[in-house]
Amino acid sequence: xxxxxxxxxxxxxxxxxxxxxxxxxxxxxxxxxxxxxxxxxxxxxxxxxxxxxxxxxxxxxxxxxxxxxxxxxxxxxxxxxxxxxxxxxxxxxxxxxxxxxxxxxxxxxxxxxxxxxxxxxxxxxxxxxxxxxxxxxxxxxxxxxxxxxxxxxxxxxxxxxxxxxxxxxxxxxxxxxxxxxxxxxxxxxxxxxxxxxxxxxxxxxxxxxxxxxxxxxxxxxxxxxxxxxxxxxxxxxxxxxxxxxxxxxxxxxxxxxxxxxxxxxxxxxxxxxxxxxxxxxxxxxxxxxxxxxxxxxxxxxxxxxxxxxxxxxxxxxxxxxxxxxxxxxxx
Amino acid sequence: xxxxxxxxxxxxxxxxxxxxxxxxxxxxxxxxxxxxxxxxxxxxxxxxxxxxxxxxxxxxxxxxxxxxxxxxxxxxxxxxxxxxxxxxxxxxxxxxxxxxxxxxxxxxxxxxxxxxxxxxxxxxxxxxxxxxxxxxxxxxxxxxxxxxxxxxxxxxxxxxxxxxxxxxxxxxxxxxxxxxxxxx
Numbered sequence: 339x340x341x342x343x344x345x346x347x348x349x350x351x352x353x354x355x356x357x358x359x360x361x362x363x364x365x366x367x368x369x370x371x372x373x374x375x376x377x378x379x380x381x382x383x384x385x386x387x388x389x390x391x392x393x394x395x396x397x398x399x400x401x402x403x404x405x406x407x408x409x410x411x412x413x414x415x416x417x418x419x420x421x422x423x424x425x426x427x428x429x430x431x432x433x434x435x436x437x438x439x440x441x442x443x444x445x446x447x448x449x450x451x452x453x454x455x456x457x458x459x460x461x462x463x464x465x466x467x468x469x470x471x472x473x474x475x476x477x478x479x480x481x482x483x484x485x486x487x488x489x490x491x492x493x494x495x496x497x498x499x500x501x502x503x504x505x506x507x508x509x510x511x512x513x514x515x516x517x518x519x520x521x522x523x524x525x526x527x528x529x530x531x532x533x534x535x536x537x538x539x540x541x542x543x544x545x546x547x548x549x550x551x552x553x554x555x556x557x558x559x560x561x562x563x564x565x566x567x568x569x570x571x572x573x574x575x576x577x578x579x580x581x582x583x584x585x586x587x588x589x590x591x592x593x594x595x596x597x598x599x600x601x602x603x604x605x606x607x608x609x610x611x612x613x614x615x616x617x618x619x620x621x622x623x624x625x626x627x628x629x630x631x632x633x634x635x636x637x638x639x640x641x642x643x644x645x646x647x648x649x650x651x652x653x654x655x656x657x658x659x660x661x662x663x664x665x666x667x668x669x
Numbered sequence: 670x671x672x673x674x675x676x677x678x679x680x681x682x683x684x685x686x687x688x689x690x691x692x693x694x695x696x697x698x699x700x701x702x703x704x705x706x707x708x709x710x711x712x713x714x715x716x717x718x719x720x721x722x723x724x725x726x727x728x729x730x731x732x733x734x735x736x737x738x739x740x741x742x743x744x745x746x747x748x749x750x751x752x753x754x755x756x757x758x759x760x761x762x763x764x765x766x767x768x769x770x771x772x773x774x775x776x777x778x779x780x781x782x783x784x785x786x787x788x789x790x791x792x793x794x795x796x797x798x799x800x801x802x803x804x805x806x807x808x809x810x811x812x813x814x815x816x817x818x819x820x821x822x823x824x825x826x827x828x829x830x831x832x833x834x835x836x837x838x839x840x841x842x843x844x845x846x847x848x849x850x851x852x853x
Contacts, residue, residue, distance in 0.1 A: 398745050398853035399677075426676030427742030430853075433677060583752045603753065613749060 356521035356544040361416040363387035365544025366646045368551045370420020373611045379556040381412030386643035394421040399433040406441045418445030425584045439463045457483045472500030489546045492526030496549045496627030499590040514541035529629035534649025549627040554639040560610035562619035572631030582607030593623040674741040686734050693727045721787045724773040731769035747840045768820040775813045782806035
């Protein structure tokens, strides 16, 4: 088990440009996940020195404001809000965005839309803007809009993806090359400190992690959903372009597919929340990234952050459990 | 005035048409069932004529309503409903919007195939869309009956959902369709 991060270390200088831009200690970013990353998870990640993100997708404006205020009551550290304009139409997205401009969380992260008009408004309000994309063409667009930080989302990632199947290790250096000095975060299958080291090696300034935080004590995922992530192996996720709840048909996404016979709901991708009936977790194909094979338990979010932070430290044999057999073989 | 629905609320036009169509459909169902139970004669002809007139008017209104439903965003659900229930309730609502468009067309087909003319007030008669044909008439009438009963089953589900939201979940779903401004 990873040791909790020491308080003294938490007050040290931010580790790199992405952390500095967001006012956090470690460039460990918890991805915004609709219905799953609520105030408790967001605050837990931020309190551990990373950046928690509220999942704002499908959250009506009133509820979003409530969640932001609840998070503020749980942490005095910076946190972010993730919104995606794929549900409810432009009026809902604008109303959500106005709540963000009024409440001023430190960070807003955006995915899957045209943000040319919104990014300058967020920056004028003093909010750091992160845009998550899965191709160089989309990254160039995000840079032109004025994004402060880019997330290079590899096709290994769980949940929704941009069209294309580029892996994170190819995507990160390609983004770094065009980013004009902006920090590039790596997303997709990142679960432990060895993954962090791998993406640092190709130029990432930080990591963006979803699935590993779904399987944390504080996430709002249904217990059966968390258990499926723990039980899944590396072979168990599938890239799909069918239907996922609330998204346009054909939007790419990665799930742990449900194989039950006579279950039409298995063709729907989704996440099961703690407030949903168990049947949701039993019948849906559940969002998860390729890192599932390395998730062996449901732990406090702070422990996940500590595991990932270990990847930023200088290399020491045995730092990562996955590295030990390799080192022994080399010796 | 808000002309179209958005993710944040229904337009007054949608609310007005919803209840107008609901009333028209109730009258249509009563006229249709009454005509089916009335022996051939002047009374039956009168009921069929009223059913045809109202069906034609309903077709026009329902066609606009269906177009508006399919080309607008739908208001976010009230509360935190089960996503599967949202998918089912929205599918039923679209089917209910589609039925008053398809059933009048099928009724016109059935009457044309029977050699009858759809007569509207003011002496207007709709042209026949097919030549008289007993087989087409049989299938068109059968489809009309199946469609009408399927519509009534969907309507029962729709009303059940509305009642569940109002009396069991005690939220503003029904009140929103009655014109209450619900902030989301």
